[in-house]
């Protein structure tokens with residue numbers, strides 16, 4: 001079927017939740033995607049931070065083929081060989097003690113929120129009050145199931161579904177005074193992304209992050225780091241929070257964990273993890289053998305000498321090239337990000353840039369109307385950055401005069 005026919009069929013049969021880009025993806029290899037006509041696209045979207053090893057990575061493909069011939073699913077009523085080694089590896093890398101496997105980011109965030117409440121309730125015997133509140137940051141995105149949605153800032157996501165889970169309050173980004181005021185004895189946990197991805201690749205300020213850690217400790221509340229988008233090597237570190245010397249109580253990972261298969265994990269400190277007992281939480285598919293085996297392979301590759309250093313180096317090169325563009329083109333307001341989680345904020349809408357990029361064979365994303373977001377595979381080389389910039393330059397230059405005026409008038 002052609003893309004037009006597929007699009008027509010989708011229009012009739014899918015619940016209308018997605019606005020798709022006009023590409024029918026049929027194949028991928030390394031950093032490139034191919035459509036049904038064989039047109040090649042340099043992928044700087046990376047399946048929204050999932051395809052960190054690119055497409056058809058030979059070692060992932062080999063593990064996938066091998067596992068597919070043995071066992072796909074066993075349920076969590078039985079043991080299989082890969083869940084425990086994966087938990088061991090993830091906990092070692094994150095400084096946590098125990099893991100629970102889920103299927104998606106939002107589901108793992110919901111689980112982490114449940115864990116925070118269960119932990120607070122367990123402490124409750126020693127406390128004269130009930131702790132159940134979760135603090136989240138303005139501009140956050142944590143997912144779309146009811147728990148995670150309740151902690152997601154943009155009203156457009158939350159309002160249609162209210163009432164949401166009670167007890168979530170938002171703290172003003174980088175406002176330490178407001179953070180202090182927000183901490184009451186009822187706060188069970190504070191949930192944050194150290195780099196807000198959907199929020200436009202916004203780094204939370206270091207002094208604010210340090211204050212969250214101190215206040216959590218002082219009030220006996222848990223610090224939960226959502227590393228779903230910024231974690232697992234994206235910034236050139238295994239976990240983005242380590243840059244700030246944070247010691248979270250719970251860490252949540254998902255997106256790239258199983259190279260494109262659905263897998264997420266809640267990682268927790270021992271004492272916190274013990275708040276769950278058999279039956280309190282669970283899932284049918286979470287942590288299946290195929291996903292866990294692939295995740296072990298992903299982590300093995302990430303751990304190889306030089307892999308994360310490569311992310312840091314190409315990321316630094318990418319930033320330099322984007323900064324150069326900014327110096328040339330007033331249409332770029334700011335360059336942001338870390339490692340290979342980068343963004344340029346424009347003074348005008350970025351939607352037409354994404355469309356023109358596609359025509360020129362480059363895939364990228366626009367978030368928050370004006371922010372071009374780049375989440376390429378971590379295996380890109382400087383030549384891929386050059387290819388992207390060569391496409392971006394004329395598109396942004398053509399946008400520049402009108403857009404720069406808009407910026408002046410804004």
Ligand SMILES: Cc1ncc(COP(=O)(O)O)c(C=O)c1O
Pocket residue numbers: 104105106107109141142143144193197198226227228229230254255
């Ligand atoms: C930081 C963050 N948390 C949570 C989620 C939700 O993950 P999922 O889409 O797998 O439910 C996302 C998805 O973009 C995310 O970026």
